[in-house]
Amino acid sequence: LIRKPKGCGEQNMYYAAFNLYSMVYLEQLGRLEPATRTKGVGYLKRALVQQLEFRKEDGSFATFRKRPASVWLTAFVAKTFCQAAPYLGDQLLDEQIVVTAIAWLQGRQKLDQPKPSDNGHFQEEHPVLHEKAMGGAKGRVPLTAYILTVLNQCRPYLEQIFTSSAPEVMASLNETIEQAETFVLANYQEVGDRSQAYRQALVAYALSYSESSEAAALKEKLVQALTSSASHDSKLNQKSWKDSADWPVETAAYALLALITAGPPNGPKAYQQQQVDLLGHPMSIANWLNAQQMKGAFDNTQDTIVALDALSKFYLLNKVNQEFEQEEQVVMAGGGRSRNRKRNGLQTDVLFDEQLKRSLSFNHSNADLLQTLPVDSETQEISFKTTGNGLP
Numbered sequence: 001l002i003r004k005p006k007g008c009g010e011q012n013m014y015y016a017a018f019n020l021y022s023m024v025y026l027e028q029l030g031r032l033e034p035a036t037r038t039k040g041v042g043y044l045k046r047a048l049v050q051q052l053e054f055r056k057e058d059g060s061f062a063t064f065r066k067r068p069a070s071v072w073l074t075a076f077v078a079k080t081f082c083q084a085a086p087y088l089g090d091q092l093l094d095e096q097i098v099v100t101a102i103a104w105l106q107g108r109q110k111l112d113q114p115k116p117s118d119n120g121h122f123q124e125e126h127p128v129l130h131e132k133a134m135g136g137a138k139g140r141v142p143l144t145a146y147i148l149t150v151l152n153q154c155r156p157y158l159e160q161i162f163t164s165s166a167p168e169v170m171a172s173l174n175e176t177i178e179q180a181e182t183f184v185l186a187n188y189q190e191v192g193d194r195s196q197a198y199r200q201a202l203v204a205y206a207l208s209y210s211e212s213s214e215a216a217a218l219k220e221k222l223v224q225a226l227t228s229s230a231s232h233d234s235k236l237n238q239k240s241w242k243d244s245a246d247w248p249v250e251t252a253a254y255a256l257l258a259l260i261t262a263g264p265p266n267g268p269k270a271y272q273q274q275q276v277d278l279l280g281h282p283m284s285i286a287n288w289l290n291a292q293q294m295k296g297a298f299d300n301t302q303d304t305i306v307a308l309d310a311l312s313k314f315y316l317l318n319k320v321n322q323e324f325e326q327e328e329q330v331v332m333a334g335g336g337r338s339r340n341r342k343r344n345g346l347q348t349d350v351l352f353d354e355q356l357k358r359s360l361s362f363n364h365s366n367a368d369l370l371q372t373l374p375v376d377s378e379t380q381e382i383s384f385k386t387t388g389n390g391l392p
Contacts, residue, residue, distance in 0.1 A: 001296055001304070002040045005047035009054030009063045010130050013076055014301045016047035020084045021308035022296075028315040031364065041087050048084075048093065051077060059100025068126040071108055072134055072143065074101050075150045082154040095161055099169075102154060105147060106176045120183030122147050135302030136198045136247040141187055145199075145206035148180045152209040181210055185218060197229050197245040201254035208261040219258065226255055238288035249292055249303035253310035256285040260317050286314050346388035352379045362388075 001022040005015035023040045026032035054061050060069030061077045078101040085093055110121050121144045128134050137146040155173065162169040188203050204222040207215040232239045241255070242248040259282045289307050298304040346362040350373065360371050375382065 001308075002036060002043065004043055005050060008129075009051065009061055010073060010128055010133060012047055012050050012054075013073070013080060014133055014305075016044060016051070016084070017076075017080050017305045019043045019047070020080060020087070021305055021312065023087065024083075025308045025312045025315075028312045037087075044084050044087055045092055048081065048088065048097075052097075055097070058104055059096075060104040061101065062126070063129055069104070070126050070128050071105065071122055071124050072137060072146070073128055075105055075147045078102050078105070078154055079150040082157040085157055098154060098157065099161070102151070102158065102173065105151075106172065109176055109179060111179070117186040118183070120144070120179035120181075121187070122180070130301070133301035135250050135300075135306070136195055136245075137202070137302075141184060142195075142199055142202055144180050145184055145203045148177065148184065148206040149209070151177050151180070152206075181207070181212070181215060185214060188218065188222070195246050197226060197241040198247045198251045198254070200226050201241070201251045201258060204258035205254045205261065208258050223255075223258065232284065233288075236287065236291075237284050238291060239284040240288040247303070249289065249298050250306050252285050252289055253303075253306040256282055256289070256310040256314060257306075259285070260313055282314060282317075286311060346386055348384050348386040351383045351385070353381055354383070 001018040003015060003018065005012045005019070007015075019040045023032055023037060026036065051061065054063065054065060056062065056069050058069075060074045062069045063073065078098050081088075081093060082098045085098075105122070108122060108125070110123060111119050113119050121140045123140060124138070124143060131138075137143050151173065155170075155177075158173060159170060184203055184206060188199075200222045204219045204226070207219045207222075210216070226241070230239050230241055231243055239252075240248060241251045245251040289311060292298055292303075292307070298307050348360045348362070350357045350360065352375070358373055
């Protein structure tokens with residue numbers, strides 16, 4: 001997925017997002033090599049430069065230079081580059097690219113509507129060309145929920161810039177977020193049958209950033225609804241919504257994000273395990289998502305972006321909780337000092353007809369290596385006994 005960006009304003013951003021979320025994913029796994037990071041950052045820089053070719057004077061973005069700007073694409077650009085800021089740095093990323101994109105989105109929020117409950121929503125004025133890449137964020141509620149997550153995800157980046165220098169900018173942003181949240185709370189039931197699970201998961205995630213008691217109550221209600229519609233394979237410990245949504249990978253990813261996100265991005269509750277988890281341990285959703293990967297990617301563009309984002313945050317959560325890590329004492333040479341080192345590791349005993357044939361060890365250094373052993377024709381049964389800890 002770490003590949004050279006190319007193509008129109010949509011395609012270029014898909015490559016940018018692939019590079020970004022692949023690096024974040026590998027970084028959370030502790031497997032982002034320096035050479036890979038250098039290549040990924042170089043491609044992010046290339047994507048940024050190329051995307052400016054599709055930027056309008058008002059800060060919005062379009063698929064082609066002469067095509068009108070897209071609300072969803074402009075939000076996608078803002079989300080990707082504000083989250084890419086730690087990799088690009090101030091010298092590469094002009095803050096005005098994100099700032100003007102967010103400001104343009106704020107100007108597209110529907111206010112002063114004839115029906116008060118319609119205030120605060122976003123509507124796509126010029127749809128993107130590659131609808132699969134957009135995913136399921138179609139219609140007033142899904143698009144508004146999606147942009148609500150974008151605004152919350154970019155808020156920490158904007159706070160670094162404007163909290164002291166221009167507090168009115170943050171006040172305006174917070175008002176936009178509040179109006180979008182109010183719309184979602186009032187209209188969340190505006191859903192169709194086949195996409196209901198997707199929208200429930202997306203709205204639940206969008207409300208995860210809120211500190212409002214009303215938002216928390218609706219989120220819990222949506223999680224309960226997702227519980228009743230989920231398919232659970234107890235043998236594989238996998239949970240999904242593959243039979244009840246048009247976008248099963250996105251649905252599972254947003255459900256996972258909703259479970260592990262609580263409170264504002266910089267708040268003390270962000271990305272911490274919730275006390276009550278109505279869907280069971282998030283590992284079951286992560287297991288299903290991992291099983292959907294095909295050479296590192298998923299079914300379509302937005303699936304890949306959202307799933308990598310969800311899995312990265314899930315691994316970060318487990319790293320913080322140290323739930324799947326074991327401690328090992330390492331004696332430092334020349335002085336007897338010691339320190340703690342955390343390590344994931346598995347050992348599998350392979351038995352042929354109940355007789356131990358070989359013991360295989362798995363850790364970060366050999367996780368990508370294929371280990372094989374021959375089986376003679378007389379062997380009737382092969383069994384495996386695995387001990388240790390780790391993440392799939």
